[in-house]
Amino acid sequence: MPLNPRRRGQLAAVVTATSVILAGCKDYSRAPDPEKKADLKEAAENVAEEKEAKEKRDLVNDPARFLEVVDWTYRDDGIINSYRQMATVRVINKSKYAVRDVAGEVDWLDAQDQKLASMPFSLKGSIPAGDTKQFALSDRTLTNGTVKLAAKKGRVRFLSLRLVEP
Numbered sequence: 542m543p544l545n546p547r548r549r550g551q552l553a554a555v556v557t558a559t560s561v562i563l564a565g566c567k568d569y570s571r572a573p574d575p576e577k578k579a580d581l582k583e584a585a586e587n588v589a590e591e592k593e594a595k596e597k598r599d600l601v602n603d604p605a606r607f608l609e610v611v612d613w614t615y616r617d618d619g620i621i622n623s624y625r626q627m628a629t630v631r632v633i634n635k636s637k638y639a640v641r642d643v644a645g646e647v648d649w650l651d652a653q654d655q656k657l658a659s660m661p662f663s664l665k666g667s668i669p670a671g672d673t674k675q676f677a678l679s680d681r682t683l684t685n686g687t688v689k690l691a692a693k694k695g696r697v698r699f700l701s702l703r704l705v706e707p
Contacts, residue, residue: 639705649692
């Protein structure tokens, strides 16, 4: 008696699945080739090293992808005129690597978020992987200049860093 089309499709699926499972099974009647095992291990190590090197290059080439400002403050040193200077900045390092010698710029913005001025800054000290750290003018871990303007907003951009090598 012929199978109905529905049953035929189910039987084909079972046969296909069984073939896939059997094709993936190893032949345990032979001992593994030590040379092949060594080649596979070396290839896996090379892939891991290349991946790590790429992650480090990406971090160095685009620190803004991995560093984020949690919060920051500025001070106004003017009596008659306004002088703005970043006073503190708290940064989280979202990468898998510790970083140091972080530098960037503070863009001072008007009410329409148009850049009025930029001021370079640098951070002294390291930020461990996955950690948050605060830098300040008062403890000399933050260095930056003062700009004469009345901007009430700003944007912190990270432009460079160095990796802390073990």
